[in-house]
Amino acid sequence: MRVLIVEDEPLMAEAIRDGLRGEAIAADVAPDGVTALGLLGTHQYDIAVLDRDVPGPSGDEIARHIVDSCSGTPILMLTAADRLDDKASGFALGADDYLTKPFQLRELVLRLRALDRRRAHHRPPVREIGGLRVDPFRREVHRDGRFIALTRKQFAVLEVLVAAEGGVVSAEELLEKAWDENADPFTNAVRITVSALRKRLGEPWLIVTVPGVGYRVSG
Structure with a gap:
């Protein structure tokens, strides 16, 4: 402890x-x-x-x-x-x-x-997908055993995407779950954060953009 x-x-x-x-x-x-x-x-x-x-x-x-x-x-x-x-x-x-x-x-x-x-x-479960390991309790992310430092907002977005287990998450849903109630629904913050997160996770890209629908983590 x-x-x-x-x-x-x-x-x-x-x-x-x-x-x-x-x-x-x-x-x-x-x-x-x-x-x-x-x-x-x-x-x-x-x-x-x-x-x-x-x-x-x-x-x-x-x-x-x-x-x-x-x-x-x-x-x-x-x-x-x-x-x-x-x-x-x-x-x-x-x-x-x-x-x-x-x-x-x-x-x-x-x-x-x-x-x-x-x-x-009450510790949330550790989730793993596509070589990615996300530990919500310790707020840690590893890819293929390599630690990846994320900002709090990037971690929050990744947590929502990983919880969908490969399913598509819309920008509106990300905005609702990873931002506070004062977030501007017309902001491009989601796109910018996802783009930065994708780069932090490295290649090959794990976060896939589904045009007109949202984003998902590729397993």
């Missing part, structure tokens, strides 16, 4: 990191929101532990970012406030669990393992 700890108190952060490592849980520490967002953009974490009151983008803003990214990363909020209203607002932001300070490391470990088990039960 790999965990991101967002905590601005150095002694607290170090104690949590060292304690988790002693429990065979890998932990990266971010002392502020900017560092946290940078790490989230670079690494895939099983769980994010967020102090709500860190400098830079707050823990609440980081939580919104995680939820908006659709990464599925569970969020455990840390706070010194134990009022019900504070907990309710945290859960409303997308938190999966809540722990008030001070707390014992043992309780944090138990909660992290419970969140990891819960997530494991």
